Amino acid sequence: MSAREDTLARIAQNRPKGDHALPVVPNFAPLVGDDLEAEFGERLKRMGGRIAVPVPGEDPFAAVRERLDGAAVIASAVPEISGNRDLAQVARPQDLADVDVAIVRAVFGVAETGSVLFTQRELQVNAVAYLAQHLVVLLDPADILVNIQAAYRRADFAQAAYAVLHTGPSATADIEGVLIHGAQGVRSLTVILCPRGTTENATA
Amino acid sequence: MTNADQSGLREPAAESDRGQDGRPLQHAEAATQPVAVKAPREAQPRGAKIRGDRPIDQAEAAERFLAAPLHQKAHDARLWDLRSKRDTAAFGIPEWEELRELASQIKTHTLANLDRYLLEFEANAKANGVHVHWAADGADHNRIVHGILKDHGAKTLIKSKSMLTEECGFRHYMAGTGIEVIETDLGERIQQLDNEEPSHVVVPAVHKTRLDVAEVFAKTMGTDPENDDVHYLAESQRMHTRPLILNADAGMTGCNFAIAETGTVVTCTNEGNADLSGNVPKLQIHSIGIEKLIPKIEHLGVFIRLLSRSALGSPITQYTSHFRAPRDGTEMHMVLVDNGRSERLGMEEFWTSLKCIRCGACMNTCPVYRRSGGLSYGATYSGPIGLIIDPTFNKRKYSTLPFSSTMNGSCTNVCPVKINIHEQIFAWRKVLAEEHQIPLLKQGMMKAAGQVLSRPATYRAAIGAADSALKVLPRFAVYNPLNTWGKGREMPDSPRQTFHSWYKQNRMKKDGAR
Numbered sequence: 001m002s003a004r005e006d007t008l009a010r011i012a013q014n015r016p017k018g019d020h021a022l023p024v025v026p027n028f029a030p031l032v033g034d035d036l037e038a039e040f041g042e043r044l045k046r047m048g049g050r051i052a053v054p055v056p057g058e059d060p061f062a063a064v065r066e067r068l069d070g071a072a073v074i075a076s077a078v079p080e081i082s083g084n085r086d087l088a089q090v091a092r093p094q095d096l097a098d099v100d101v102a103i104v105r106a107v108f109g110v111a112e113t114g115s116v117l118f119t120q121r122e123l124q125v126n127a128v129a130y131l132a133q134h135l136v137v138l139l140d141p142a143d144i145l146v147n148i149q150a151a152y153r154r155a156d157f158a159q160a161a162y163a164v165l166h167t168g169p170s171a172t173a174d175i176e177g178v179l180i181h182g183a184q185g186v187r188s189l190t191v192i193l194c195p196r197g198t199t200e201n202a203t204a
Numbered sequence: 205m206t207n208a209d210q211s212g213l214r215e216p217a218a219e220s221d222r223g224q225d226g227r228p229l230q231h232a233e234a235a236t237q238p239v240a241v242k243a244p245r246e247a248q249p250r251g252a253k254i255r256g257d258r259p260i261d262q263a264e265a266a267e268r269f270l271a272a273p274l275h276q277k278a279h280d281a282r283l284w285d286l287r288s289k290r291d292t293a294a295f296g297i298p299e300w301e302e303l304r305e306l307a308s309q310i311k312t313h314t315l316a317n318l319d320r321y322l323l324e325f326e327a328n329a330k331a332n333g334v335h336v337h338w339a340a341d342g343a344d345h346n347r348i349v350h351g352i353l354k355d356h357g358a359k360t361l362i363k364s365k366s367m368l369t370e371e372c373g374f375r376h377y378m379a380g381t382g383i384e385v386i387e388t389d390l391g392e393r394i395q396q397l398d399n400e401e402p403s404h405v406v407v408p409a410v411h412k413t414r415l416d417v418a419e420v421f422a423k424t425m426g427t428d429p430e431n432d433d434v435h436y437l438a439e440s441q442r443m444h445t446r447p448l449i450l451n452a453d454a455g456m457t458g459c460n461f462a463i464a465e466t467g468t469v470v471t472c473t474n475e476g477n478a479d480l481s482g483n484v485p486k487l488q489i490h491s492i493g494i495e496k497l498i499p500k501i502e503h504l505g506v507f508i509r510l511l512s513r514s515a516l517g518s519p520i521t522q523y524t525s526h527f528r529a530p531r532d533g534t535e536m537h538m539v540l541v542d543n544g545r546s547e548r549l550g551m552e553e554f555w556t557s558l559k560c561i562r563c564g565a566c567m568n569t570c571p572v573y574r575r576s577g578g579l580s581y582g583a584t585y586s587g588p589i590g591l592i593i594d595p596t597f598n599k600r601k602y603s604t605l606p607f608s609s610t611m612n613g614s615c616t617n618v619c620p621v622k623i624n625i626h627e628q629i630f631a632w633r634k635v636l637a638e639e640h641q642i643p644l645l646k647q648g649m650m651k652a653a654g655q656v657l658s659r660p661a662t663y664r665a666a667i668g669a670a671d672s673a674l675k676v677l678p679r680f681a682v683y684n685p686l687n688t689w690g691k692g693r694e695m696p697d698s699p700r701q702t703f704h705s706w707y708k709q710n711r712m713k714k715d716g717a718r
């Protein structure tokens with residue numbers, strides 16, 4: 001018998017008897033207050049991320065302007081700002097190794113945890129969110145969901161080839177518990193609260 | 205630099221990165237009491253001596269760990285810190301107990317219908333364009349993965365941390381194939397470079413101090429042996445590993461949850477290395493223990509809320525990644541591994557151990573584990589969860605492990621999927637005694653102890669009041685000639701407060717305040 005048939009047969013024979021119905025998961029009350037923007041920002045900060053709320057009418061990228069000015073290679077996946085590395089032209093993920101700053105838009109945010117979701121559509125090249133030194137994320141405040149339960153009710157997870165929740169930057173505390181940002185992935189993650197389709201194209 | 209106190213320990217987390225508002229952060233794998241004393245350097249105690257199938261002498265290895273006070277103290281403090289953070293996180297969610305119950309029931313349901321869910325998973329993965337393989341055991345897994353790599357002419361493989369591949373002895377097997385395996389989780393990489401197994405399911409190098417790491421890195425990566433700054437060490441590793449990641453021919457990850465309805469593999473990590481492994485090379489492989497199945501995406505809404513809170517006390521890991529289908533022009537393989545799981549499903553007293561989501565909470569709370577280190581168990585899985593699953597892999601070799609417990613029940617209380625760990629530890633003692641894997645025990649006393657343990661509520665109330673299992677169980681059930689922990693030392697001072705009484709007290713406080 002093949003491993004497959006063998007395993008399936010043994011499970012059929014050994015599985016615990018009885019009904020063991022799948023429980024219905026109730027809709028739990030949110031852990032966060034009504035001000036989702038504030039709750040999201042506070043939780044993101046606790047997870048090592050940064051939050052920026054642009055002043056209306058002023059440069060939406062003010063919070064990361066210095067970082068952008070100092071960057072040699074910027075990869076933008078958003079219309080709000082243009083970089084100098086066109087993600088559509090990237091043949092291999094490895095070609096993004098020299099990216100200093102990547103800018104992407106989140107599908108949604110989660111207030112309970114300070115997380116943002118990306119799929120392959122927002123990232124264009126998935127690896128850019130890990131190979132870049134710094135990640136800048138645009139998030140429409142209207143796209144902030146209240147909790148993780150609400151997030152997993154979204155269709156994105158079943159549809160996307162790749163979907164990922166980022167909560168702050170890459171981190172480790174594997175050596176004596178000392179917290180280090182930028183273990184293997186991005187060294188920083190900044191979320192800019194910025195409604196979709198309202199910002200004029202700026203140049204990096 | 206911070207001041208060291210009398211014991212040679214620095215202020216906790218003083219060196220950690222800070223948040224946007226300057227406040228100290230603690231969202232990754234635990235804050236610590238960094239070790240400051242340099243000379244004379246205390247050598248890292250090594251793990252249990254492995255002699256074929258001969259029973260592991262955990263006590264002997266534990267003695268050596270205890271004889272290294274700097275290591276022992278740092279280890280104990282750091283894991284206790286994780287345990288405390290877990291308590292705070294759990295307390296922050298009013299529905300915590302309900303979530304644990306739901307998680308347990310979802311797992312029961314899935315395991316009771318595992319054949320059906322595996323077929324559903326397989327069909328969906330195939331429809332997504334994924335190559336699905338089935339491995340009977342560890343050796344089978346290693347052969348399959350090796351075959352995939354050979355087919356693609358791969359010479360290097362980057363991988364993220366996976367207890368399953370440890371269990372399969374994957375790295376050891378690959379050492380003889382000419383294909384280089386590169387661990388990319390920092391802790392796991394340290395262990396790989398030091399030729400040591402991981403000592404903890406979440407924090408693989410938790411038993412090492414920065415001095416130990418500096419020594420390993422100096423030897424293997426050529427870093428400055430005199431520089432034990434943690435930022436320097438971590439950055440050196442990043443710079444050293446990045447080219448290996450960019451040039452790798454293949455990538456591999458483990459799996460925290462496998463979703464039947466979509467064929468998705470979910471990984472929960474902090475470093476972003478699983479995402480690099482899955483998104484940079486053009487060949488990706490995911491190894492999946494068959495017990496990792498859950499029916500639907502919506503169930504992640506239960507498990508994701510429990511996992512990192514139980515493991516680290518953070519609301520979620522930095523990265524929760526959902527791999528469903530290959531990228532354009534790449535290949536994706538999933539290997540479903542049995543390795544004794546379908547057999548264990550038929551063990552009436554022990555099958556619920558298959559619910560484990562490898563959060564490590566039972567290890568962090570265990571007084572024996574904290575004071576003897578994961579490597580003293582001489583097995584892939586250490587701590588309380590190890591005691592109850594290791595004997596299913598090798599009854600003789602791990603026959604003494606179920607005796608390395610104080611039976612304080614704390615593991616059961618923190619387990620997010622409600623495995624009755626301490627009762628299973630006791631049940632193993634009986635099984636191993638009856639099967640003469642260990643010398644005959646005093647059957648009558650074991651029976652009496654079994655009766656107490658079979659009523660969890662009574663047992664918890666009793667040890668809560670007495671603050672020690674010793675007051676409730678016959679002395680023999682706790683200490684006996686084979687209780688590797690009890691030998692030569694009394695019960696460790698009882699944990700400051702049992703979880704249940706802590707929980708009740710604090711819950712009441714909070715409810716009252718509302």
Ligand code: SF4
Pocket residue numbers: 559560561562563564565566567589615618619620621622623625
């Ligand atoms: S047995 Fe429970 S507490 Fe221990 S690692 Fe598994 S899930 Fe976590």
